[in-house]
Amino acid sequence: MDKQAKIELGVGVLVVLAAAALFMLAMKVSNFAAVAQDRPTYTLKAHFDNIGGLKVRAPVKLSGVVIGRVSSIGIDRSNYRALVTMKIDRAYELPADTSAAILTSGLLGDQYIGLEPGGDDEMLADGDEIELTQSALVLEDLIGQFLVKMSDSKGDDK
Amino acid sequence: MIRMLRAIGRWGLSRLRAAGRAGLFLLGLLPALAYPFWRVRLLLKQVYNTGTLSLPIILTAGLFVGMVLGLQGYNVLVDYNSEEAVGTMTALSLLRELGPVVTALLFVGRAGSALTAEIGLMRSTEQLSALEMMAVDPVRFIFAPRFVAVVLVVPLLTLIFTALGILGGYLVAVGWLGVDDGAFWSQMTAHVDWQDDVVNGVIKSVVFAVWIAVVALFQGEEAPPTSEGVSYATTRTVVQGSLGVLALDFVLTALMFN
Numbered sequence: 001m002d003k004q005a006k007i008e009l010g011v012g013v014l015v016v017l018a019a020a021a022l023f024m025l026a027m028k029v030s031n032f033a034a035v036a037q038d039r040p041t042y043t044l045k046a047h048f049d050n051i052g053g054l055k056v057r058a059p060v061k062l063s064g065v066v067i068g069r070v071s072s073i074g075i076d077r078s079n080y081r082a083l084v085t086m087k088i089d090r091a092y093e094l095p096a097d098t099s100a101a102i103l104t105s106g107l108l109g110d111q112y113i114g115l116e117p118g119g120d121d122e123m124l125a126d127g128d129e130i131e132l133t134q135s136a137l138v139l140e141d142l143i144g145q146f147l148v149k150m151s152d153s154k155g156d157d158k
Numbered sequence: 159m160i161r162m163l164r165a166i167g168r169w170g171l172s173r174l175r176a177a178g179r180a181g182l183f184l185l186g187l188l189p190a191l192a193y194p195f196w197r198v199r200l201l202l203k204q205v206y207n208t209g210t211l212s213l214p215i216i217l218t219a220g221l222f223v224g225m226v227l228g229l230q231g232y233n234v235l236v237d238y239n240s241e242e243a244v245g246t247m248t249a250l251s252l253l254r255e256l257g258p259v260v261t262a263l264l265f266v267g268r269a270g271s272a273l274t275a276e277i278g279l280m281r282s283t284e285q286l287s288a289l290e291m292m293a294v295d296p297v298r299f300i301f302a303p304r305f306v307a308v309v310l311v312v313p314l315l316t317l318i319f320t321a322l323g324i325l326g327g328y329l330v331a332v333g334w335l336g337v338d339d340g341a342f343w344s345q346m347t348a349h350v351d352w353q354d355d356v357v358n359g360v361i362k363s364v365v366f367a368v369w370i371a372v373v374a375l376f377q378g379e380e381a382p383p384t385s386e387g388v389s390y391a392t393t394r395t396v397v398q399g400s401l402g403v404l405a406l407d408f409v410l411t412a413l414m415f416n
Contacts, residue, residue, distance in 0.1 A: 021321035
């Protein structure tokens with residue numbers, strides 16, 4: 001094999017390896033496949049008293065199946081509650097009385113929005129708001145309530 | 159006292175002058191950078207020299223760094239019953255920091271030093287002057303192909319290093335320590351962002367590549383034409399190249415991940 005052929009072969013090997021690495025990083029490691037698919041979505045809004053540690057791009061789940069993502073989180077200035085907008089896959093239509101709760105996957109896991117479909121015949125359309133919401137559980141509040149109850153029951157004993 | 163101040167001043171001026179010369183050197187290089195794409199043979203030879211010949215060290219290092227990350231991550235995470243997160247941890251640390259940085263450090267040692275030595279020897283044996291005598295522009299013919307090759311090759315090597323590191327982590331975590339196969343990949347996909355993690359890592363490696371290329375070529379160009387001078391220049395390339403990469407990494411991390 002002459003020198004030029006060897007060089008070309010070597011460079012070819014390098015480029016092919018790099019392309020394979022990029023493909024693996026895109027498809028298996030990162031969310032590129034999910035982003036690139038970009039299925040048609042519609043937007044829903046929901047007000048929460050407290051969103052806890054919910055982040056943008058957190059999953060929206062229906063019966064544990066991911067059907068959308070949180071697209072933005074902000075404060076509604078008219079009532080100072082958290083306003084969460086999410087993009088839901090168009091393939092899934094939800095009844096108008098669907099409720100949303102902020103849940104945690106596992107004890108230390110990330111927070112996500114869990115949807116509970118209702119029985120209404122009307123379906124939520126693009127831009128609609130989910131009226132029934134349940135805030136995130138904040139551990140400090142829970143402990144506070146627990147302590148208050150404990151001291152209350154002690155007071156009763158006396 | 160005065161003498162000490164003068165020494166400090168002289169040192170500072172010589173540093174500044176060197177920085178200025180490096181800037182002018184880069185400026186002179188810029189208009190010639192398109193040239194290697196017309197003379198692909200020159201470019202291919204440099205890509206082969208700097209890239210393909212660096213593959214063995216990059217492949218081995220990537221695999222072992224990934225395996226160590228898998229092992230260490232598992233040992234910590236198993237205490238919290240979340241050993242599936244070992245994939246996420248390996249992938250994120252490789253994509254954001256270790257991939258670009260370790261590849262750049264290895265590259266400085268493997269290819270940057272060789273570039274400096276090569277150009278330093280060309281200067282000391284007056285090959286560069288000979289080229290000029292033959293009306294061949296050394297900037298277009300010698301420097302530009304090397305610069306372009308380095309900037310192209312380092313990101314490619316970084317991608318290979320990172321992918322192999324993740325495979326190494328997979329090998330240890332799933333193959334040896336018994337982490338669940340599906341959870342390993344699905345957790346990774348859920349937490350690794352294409353734009354934030356993969357693309358930013360590649361941007362980092364391009365910045366490192368430009369720094370390494372400038373340092374290696376400039377030190378070769380500046381080297382005093384003696385065997386001692388060339389050896390000092392090679393050392394300086396490795397030291398300045400590595401320190402620069404680490405400093406740039408801090409700046410880039412602060413800009414990207416805040």
